Amino acid sequence: MAGVYLSYPFCAQKCTYCNFASGVQPRGLEAQYREALRAELASTEWPWRPETVYLGGGTPSLLDPPALAEMLDLIPGKPWVEATMEAAPGSIDDAKARSWADRGINRVSLGVQSFDSRELARTGRKHSAAIVEREIAILRAAGIANFNIDLIAGLPGQTRDSWQRSLDWIAKLEAPHVSVYMLEVDEDSRLGSEVLAFGKRYGAADVPSDDAIAEFYELAAARLAEMGIRRYEISNFARRGFESRHNLKYWRNEPYFGFGADAHSFDGRCRRQNAETAKEYLERYANGLPFTTSTTYAQPGEELFLGLRLDQGVEADWSAYADAVQRFEQDGLVKLSGNRLRLTPRGILLSNEVFAEFV
Numbered sequence: 001m002a003g004v005y006l007s008y009p010f011c012a013q014k015c016t017y018c019n020f021a022s023g024v025q026p027r028g029l030e031a032q033y034r035e036a037l038r039a040e041l042a043s044t045e046w047p048w049r050p051e052t053v054y055l056g057g058g059t060p061s062l063l064d065p066p067a068l069a070e071m072l073d074l075i076p077g078k079p080w081v082e083a084t085m086e087a088a089p090g091s092i093d094d095a096k097a098r099s100w101a102d103r104g105i106n107r108v109s110l111g112v113q114s115f116d117s118r119e120l121a122r123t124g125r126k127h128s129a130a131i132v133e134r135e136i137a138i139l140r141a142a143g144i145a146n147f148n149i150d151l152i153a154g155l156p157g158q159t160r161d162s163w164q165r166s167l168d169w170i171a172k173l174e175a176p177h178v179s180v181y182m183l184e185v186d187e188d189s190r191l192g193s194e195v196l197a198f199g200k201r202y203g204a205a206d207v208p209s210d211d212a213i214a215e216f217y218e219l220a221a222a223r224l225a226e227m228g229i230r231r232y233e234i235s236n237f238a239r240r241g242f243e244s245r246h247n248l249k250y251w252r253n254e255p256y257f258g259f260g261a262d263a264h265s266f267d268g269r270c271r272r273q274n275a276e277t278a279k280e281y282l283e284r285y286a287n288g289l290p291f292t293t294s295t296t297y298a299q300p301g302e303e304l305f306l307g308l309r310l311d312q313g314v315e316a317d318w319s320a321y322a323d324a325v326q327r328f329e330q331d332g333l334v335k336l337s338g339n340r341l342r343l344t345p346r347g348i349l350l351s352n353e354v355f356a357e358f359v
């Protein structure tokens with residue numbers, strides 16, 4: 001069964017490390033965007049009954065409950081097996097959490113990133129560990145016990161000790177699901193461009209070395225495993241039964257519909273991409289143009305590329321890549337059992353090198 005993704009690219013602040021086309025935008029634009037998103041949803045013919053819904057962006061938790069309800073009412077399949085709301089800590093109160101639960105939201109993904117106040121202050125995030133703790137209690141009281149905590153390994157000033165303390169919080173909060181991302185340094189974020197320019201703004205001079213970031217990631221994997229939170233995808237760890245049903249569809253190459261700016265869709269054969277920015281998305285709506293800006297046939301290597309992200313690996317025909325697979329196996333980056341291909345622990349750290357071969 002397929003999934004639905006809704007993009008809401010509006011945020012209360014622009015985080016320094018963020019390389020998405022999301023951020024602070026004029027308030028008037030939000031109302032227009034909601035109208036366009038509703039129009040896109042309303043014009044859809046559903047070839048299947050959605051099983052999962054994921055509201056991402058951006059910060060969809062900023063949506064007020066009636067606006068959220070108007071959108072969710074346009075998606076068939078309720079009650080969905082899994083419906084996730086991405087949320088910025090500091091934006092959840094009792095009434096909101098209850099309204100989410102009433103509308104079928106049964107999972108919340110919290111963009112925590114760190115539990116260390118100094119690290120958080122430099123990212124532009126406004127929350128604290130105490131706020132996260134309080135809001136998780138609010139979610140649980142509203143009946144939403146399934147939540148994810150995002151963490152970033154490699155924030156400016158992060159040390160082995162501060163990282164350990166963030167991981168202590170995961171144990172304390174008994175998180176069922178954790179995503180651990182290694183900081184991406186690229187020119188699409190303010191922090192990334194500053195690092196590349198050898199500058200000092202946003203704490204760029206204090207970004208840990210690549211080796212330290214890799215060490216933090218491995219430390220997290222080991223400590224989370226001790227807590228019973230096991231890696232099932234490169235960046236995703238869960239207690240048994242709490243793996244993200246929606247995100248698994250991406251890695252298993254299953255179909256999904258994406259709505260809103262920069263949303264992607266896959267029908268099993270073709271991939272579609274919507275206009276990248278909210279502004280462009282709205283211009284297309286105003287001019288009566290399709291929201292989709294590109295459609296391409298799925299490529300043969302994609303199944304490998306996506307499935308390799310999973311801890312269990314992927315069973316696929318990799319004969320077209322036999323030379324590369326042999327080389328990666330000799331270098332200790334992948335492991336073969338029959339037709340099943342998996343990344344080794346070393347391959348996980350160098351996964352971009354492996355994936356580049358299949359893209």
Ligand code: SF4
Pocket residue numbers: 010011012013014015018019020022023057058059088111
């Ligand atoms: S990291 Fe999340 S909350 Fe921060 S600007 Fe990017 S999308 Fe918005």
